[in-house]
Amino acid sequence: MEYLKRSATCGELRATDAGKSVVLNGWVHRKREHGPITFLNLRDRYGVTQVVVEADAAAALKAAAGELKYEYCVAVKGTVRARPDTMVNPDMATGAVELVAEELQILTRCDTLPFMVDEKSDAKEDLRLKYRYLDLRSFSMQDKIRLRHEVAFAVREHLVGKGFYEIETPTFIRSTPEGARDYLVPSRLYPGKFYALPQSPQLYKQILMVAGMDKYFQLARCYRDEDARGDRQPEFTQIDIEMSFVKRDDVLELVEGMMGHVFQKTLGVELPAKFRRIAYDESIELYGSDKPDLRFAMEMKDVGEFATRSGFQAFKDALAEGAARQAAAKSKGITQEGGAVKALVVPGKADYSRKQIEELEAAAKIYRAKGMAWMKVNAEGKLEGGASKFFAGETAPAGLEAELVAYLGAKPGDLILMVADSKRRVACVSLGAVRSKLGKDLGFCDPKKFEFAWIVDFPMFEYNEEEEKWDTAHHMFTMPQEKYHPTLESDPGAVKGDLYDLVMNGFELASGSIRIHDPELQKRIFSIVGFDPAEAERKFGFLTEAFKYGPPPHGGIAPGLDRLVMLMAGETSIKEVIAFPKNSFAVSPMDESPNEVDAKQLEELSIRILEAPDGAKTVEIRK
């Protein structure tokens, strides 16, 4: 039977449409029966419209209405009627009208639902993923998918307007070393050989610069075979960008403009024209994170000096141990950090209970802090409780207490928290975790506030203590800042890269760098991290080969689309803004991937699966 095709959507009818004959198509969102009269709320992507089957309706119409259940897909033909004043629903966009049904077709029926299609559905995520098509019918999910679409569109609009070409790069590529684990695709034509799915289009976008494309972007799907998190999925989307003949600030300004455009167009939010710039070291010292949440200040302070003068042996031991390790490293010519004692003043929270403080300490311990000391500032501005006896009173050096309170800017009624560690980074990061928790607990994390910042001046190298060698902190094509070029080899630990991250509300939103375009400099970097020329040639040969043919100076960045949309939507998991995400074990509960495949498929790929007596499986590839 030919179905009644819609002439209007469920979101568009208004009082001015009264009298019109229309057809609506949609799903039964609600049904309310009052004896002979039946109300239906019909829903589609555009909204909800009330349909009335009246008491004097034809028998066939009433019978059809009687059969309806939640989520039946139906077509209704009828006349639009303005509702009497007392029956207008001000909460509905279409609340001024209703459709008086004249003909009702049941297009398809729906089984008893595993959960209601509703904003208030509190089904567990696992179940929502299994029945994702039902979950996505809800307005809250439709809003998020629409926002994602609009963000992607605004990104394209802005970049195309700035002269960028959208260029696709391959998804079957050569596996390259470093970084995350690759997802591999076996080759049928070449038994024993594999393609890799790209962790990012990094090498291709640089080669596009060598190719003279000048300004490139792509909404690129990226694949990393690592454990998932709330803000990490095995496959995710980057707004991949690369530009020729630019310096750092050109890239930052482009992204500032792009974010401004995206927020203005999609949320109507005006962002500042420029974002704060914070040096990596400063960010770690003040916020204990390289992706600080700047919706609130509550900056940490270094109280190492005070600890040294105090009688707090645990703190002094931590500093001494750190200093000893630092000295030992220095004798080997390695720049390394010592220990630190960091403090955080929590305004007005001297009334925190033992239990509350212990919960904060637990947050610090997750990041390897051995403990957290605390003190309270009483009404007289004196320190009391916890570790105060080491800094105040008769047991402490004269004047130390007043000096410390003044230095910290602590007021009566404040709570002071302190973490010491022989590793500066551990002290900072663990107390930074406490700062983050406090931000959430104290309600500073308004999801409608968007506080962007650039984190710049990242270290270029990290010392790998296990292997006693230097590793690149980011990828190997990052340009070291000019002023460090003479001392790359003599003091790698001090070298800053021409690197930048865009952070917002405690998340890393983008990461980028100016790249090395000088083959000689590239060789020096390979050499510092112990990447021998032959190996470099074998693994990145195509890139180094390309760079023999007049590569331009270039740089780029890659904002994460999923995280951006997540934050714009006020969510804390990127699964909420991905139509079909994987669960935390990289499984798709809906289609049950990954799955086993037919023996014939394996045979064509020269693959055999071996099962050990304990059930462990190994894949054997015939070469």
Next chain:
RNA sequence: GGGGGCGUGGCGAAGCUGGUUAUCGCGCCGGCCUGUCAAGCCGGAGAUCGCGGGUUCAAGCCCCGUCGCUCCCGCCA
């Protein structure tokens, strides 16, 4: 690889110190109801309490193991 949390009708939860017939809301089925809009009212069905083992006179509850989910640490150049 490690840690926290969860697993009870289709869904979400409650279930005390181990004690009779496992409770509530939503949904489902049947009935009533002429203006509702998360409609309301009456009645009904529906659970091997994730799975396996143990302790006990007695286990949803305690113990051991296991599976699944979720958040986090590691990992993610």
